[in-house]
Amino acid sequence: xxxxxxxPEMTSAEPTPSWMTRSRTWVGAAAILLVLPHIPGLNADFxxxxxxxxxxxxxxxLSFNLLLGQTGLLSFGHAVYFGLxxxxxxxxxxxxxxxxxxxxxxxPLAGAATGLLFGVLFGSVTTRRAGTIFALITLGIGELVYAxxxxxxxxxxxxxxxxxxxxxxxxLLGFDLGPQLQVYYVVxxxxxxxxxxxxAFTRTPVGRMCNAVRDNPERVEFVGYNxxxxxxxAFSAAGxxxxxxxxxxxxNYEIVAADSVSALRSGTVxxxxxxGGVGRFIGPVIGAAVLTWLQAxxxxxxxxxxxxxxxxxxxxxxxxxxxxAGLILMHRPIIRMPAFWRVLRAYAIAFAPAxxxxxxxxxxxEMSYRLSTQPELGTRMRLFWTDIxxxxxxxxxxxxxxxxxxxxxxxxxxxxVAQAWQQATTEASVAAGAx
Amino acid sequence: xxxxxxxxxxxxxxxxxxxxxxxKSFGPTPIIRGVSLGIARGERHAMIGPNGAxxxxxxxxxxxxFAPTAGSIxxxxxxxxxxxxxxxxxxxxxxxxxxxxxxxxxxxxxxxRCSVLWSLGYRYSFWHRVDSLRDANAQAERTLEQIRMTARxxxxxxxLTYAEQRALEIGITIAGNANVILLDxxxxxxxxxxxxxxxxxxxAVSQGRTLVIVEHDMGVVxxxxxxxxxxxxxxxxxxxxxxxxxxxxxVQAAYLDSAHA
Ligand SMILES: Nc1ncnc2c1ncn2[C@@H]1O[C@H](COP(=O)(O)OP(=O)(O)OP(=O)(O)O)[C@@H](O)[C@H]1O
Ligand SMILES: [Mg+2]
Numbered sequence: 001x002x003x004x005x006x007x008p009e010m011t012s013a014e015p016t017p018s019w020m021t022r023s024r025t026w027v028g029a030a031a032i033l034l035v036l037p038h039i040p041g042l043n044a045d046f047x048x049x050x051x052x053x054x055x056x057x058x059x060x061x062l063s064f065n066l067l068l069g070q071t072g073l074l075s076f077g078h079a080v081y082f083g084l085x086x087x088x089x090x091x092x093x094x095x096x097x098x099x100x101x102x103x104x105x106x107x108p109l110a111g112a113a114t115g116l117l118f119g120v121l122f123g124s125v126t127t128r129r130a131g132t133i134f135a136l137i138t139l140g141i142g143e144l145v146y147a148x149x150x151x152x153x154x155x156x157x158x159x160x161x162x163x164x165x166x167x168x169x170x171x172l173l174g175f176d177l178g179p180q181l182q183v184y185y186v187v188x189x190x191x192x193x194x195x196x197x198x199x200a201f202t203r204t205p206v207g208r209m210c211n212a213v214r215d216n217p218e219r220v221e222f223v224g225y226n227x228x229x230x231x232x233x234a235f236s237a238a239g240x241x242x243x244x245x246x247x248x249x250x251x252n253y254e255i256v257a258a259d260s261v262s263a264l265r266s267g268t269v270x271x272x273x274x275x276g277g278v279g280r281f282i283g284p285v286i287g288a289a290v291l292t293w294l295q296a297x298x299x300x301x302x303x304x305x306x307x308x309x310x311x312x313x314x315x316x317x318x319x320x321x322x323x324x325a326g327l328i329l330m331h332r333p334i335i336r337m338p339a340f341w342r343v344l345r346a347y348a349i350a351f352a353p354a355x356x357x358x359x360x361x362x363x364x365x366e367m368s369y370r371l372s373t374q375p376e377l378g379t380r381m382r383l384f385w386t387d388i389x390x391x392x393x394x395x396x397x398x399x400x401x402x403x404x405x406x407x408x409x410x411x412x413x414x415x416x417v418a419q420a421w422q423q424a425t426t427e428a429s430v431a432a433g434a435x
Numbered sequence: 436x437x438x439x440x441x442x443x444x445x446x447x448x449x450x451x452x453x454x455x456x457x458x459k460s461f462g463p464t465p466i467i468r469g470v471s472l473g474i475a476r477g478e479r480h481a482m483i484g485p486n487g488a489x490x491x492x493x494x495x496x497x498x499x500x501f502a503p504t505a506g507s508i509x510x511x512x513x514x515x516x517x518x519x520x521x522x523x524x525x526x527x528x529x530x531x532x533x534x535x536x537x538x539x540x541x542x543x544x545x546x547x548r549c550s551v552l553w554s555l556g557y558r559y560s561f562w563h564r565v566d567s568l569r570d571a572n573a574q575a576e577r578t579l580e581q582i583r584m585t586a587r588x589x590x591x592x593x594x595l596t597y598a599e600q601r602a603l604e605i606g607i608t609i610a611g612n613a614n615v616i617l618l619d620x621x622x623x624x625x626x627x628x629x630x631x632x633x634x635x636x637x638x639a640v641s642q643g644r645t646l647v648i649v650e651h652d653m654g655v656v657x658x659x660x661x662x663x664x665x666x667x668x669x670x671x672x673x674x675x676x677x678x679x680x681x682x683x684x685x686v687q688a689a690y691l692d693s694a695h696a
Contacts, residue, residue, distance in 0.1 A: 203565055205565050209559075219536045222524055222529065223550040225521055233561065
């Protein structure tokens with residue numbers, strides 16, 4: 001947990017942006033969400049479904065980051081609140097299917113309420129401790145709830161889960177949730193409300209004290225706050241928003257099953273949040289979008305996609321501990337500098353050998369995967385528009401040459417990048433001095 | 436506001452702090468060995484003694500960081516031994532640490548503001564916007580000025596220089612307007628100039644409040660304190676006014692001579 005706390009970019013030292021800047025940010029975000037499903041490439045059911053999944057994952061990851069990034073609590077069982085929120089929502093949808101006069105777009109509120117309820121219930125136990133003990137207790141509760149879904153099949157539906165229809169119910173403002181586009185808009189609306197509320201939470205007295213607890217729980221006690229209580233409030237809030245995300249999941253898929261409370265889902269949200277960056281509010285949103293997209297696209301191309309995901313995660317941990325958001329926002333001070341173009345050019349130069357290296361690695365991984373996990377498909381395969389035969393030494397040799405030569409050249413490009421950065425930061429500090 | 440209501444009739448309590456036969460052992464090792472001391476309201480009290488005498492440990496007992504092994508502590512007349520630190524802070528006691536103890540990734544301003552929120556009654560509020568809290572922001576800005584850190588307002592506390600962190604340490608302690616303040620070597624590591632500023636600040640903010648200060652600089656101690664206690668090997672061997680302490684043979688033997696040697 002110490003290493004989590006030590007992520008370099010994670011400060012709350014930036015002064016609050018002005019009211020104008022903030023409202024512009026939110027209006028801009030809403031506008032983007034509005035047009036996104038009409039952009040070519042995303043304007044069919046597949047794209048819109050992908051966007052809906054991203055929105056759900058973003059809310060879930062943001063709720064997770066209320067714990068990890070804001071309060072310094074690493075939970076291994078956050079899917080519990082997501083899943084229980086999902087079950088509550090799907091049961092409410094069933095009641096709606098049987099005539100309960102509630103519009104389905106409001107059903108995720110049941111998920112939020114359930115997430116909050118269990119956040120309060122389990123939070124009162126888990127948040128007595130922090131650090132490793134906290135992490136272990138959340139893991140235990142996760143396993144407990146997962147097992148319970150099989151012990152109470154009447155509520156949880158066992159392996160198959162519980163299904164409901166999102167279209168059989170009273171329409172709200174003409175929304176009957178038939179087309180995927182409508183589902184997307186319901187998800188997007190809830191997502192932006194949830195994101196705004198979570199952002200607002202970080203700007204309240206207790207939200208600030210969460211940051212203080214993350215930084216130095218001991219000192220918090222000497223300025224009047226009970227750290228356990230602060231953690232408890234954060235945990236309950238995180239449960240609420242995770243439950244809301246679970247409710248959106250129920251609407252999107254019309255089914256909720258045991259996988260929604262599983263350790264796998266708890267692990268995925270951790271990956272999303274970390275890859276996006278725990279130190280920035282926007283980080284989990286980026287991580288949720290990227291990971292959802294990778295899952296959807298990679299899994300269609302290769303059976304080794306989980307392996308790639310693991311590599312990606314490790315690369316982020318080692319080379320960019322502040323996550324993708326940290327990587328992107330690192331450029332903010334130099335973006336207006338003349339030398340920024342030099343930086344971009346240096347990136348382009350470094351990209352070429354990195355690409356060669358990556359292709360070499362992919363060829364080896366794919367061939368190894370084929371030989372070890374799918375020998376029945378034979379040794380002939382098509383990679384990067386080329387027919388190769390993994391039984392011959394040539395593709396292996398070529399891949400090794402690509403990796404080695406790519407790496408050697410890549411190393412040579414580093415000074416170019418470093419120099420460009422140097423110049424840009426010098427320009428930036430001169431500009432800052434002139435102001 | 437709420438915290439204020441809990442303080443039992445301060446006017447009636449003659450002593451701000453009353454330690455009665457306090458003991459603390461870590462495992463089998465006794466560190467505090469029977470300390471009794473009364474500190475009047477408004478008094479500036481200095482605690483001196485050689486390294487390892489137990490001064491910081493005594494502060495840790497008074498501020499609730501450790502529970503005493505035996506003995507009792509009264510704060511403004513109320514029996515408080517065994518209370519957690521936050522309960523004591525809510526009753527008007529604040530302390531600083533010898534080893535800097537700040538919120539490294541929060542800005543200097545946030546560090547201070549976090550230290551005033553409870554005392555202004557905001558508790559665990561999630562319905563206030565912290566940037567709109569006039570009183571909290573004004574009080575934090577005022578404290579920033581007092582510790583001369585306004586120019587460093589938005590810098591993450593973790594990247595401050597050592598001396599600046601020491602100043603912030605004092606700021607966090609005094610920001611909440613506690614009526615009993617414990618400072619553990621507040622000027623250690625500061626330059627002469629910075630230390631002089633800090634002493635002036637301490638003199639100013641301790642006006643009308645109770646101050647207990649651990650300090651190695653005898654100039655500061657004799658200048659600032661109304662009374663001085665000398666702690667040696669877990670026991671107070673003398674408590675008196677600065678003049679009398681200076682003339683006290685036992686104190687000279689146990690401490691002052693060796694400190695000046
Ligand atoms: N948590 C602890 N566990 C075990 N021993 C401790 C602990 N805290 C302090 N001690 C021991 O208690 C003794 C007194 O330490 P303390 O820090 O109170 O001295 P001090 O008077 O503040 O000294 P200094 O002037 O160096 O700050 C030391 O021998 C120290 O090793
Ligand atoms: Mg000490």
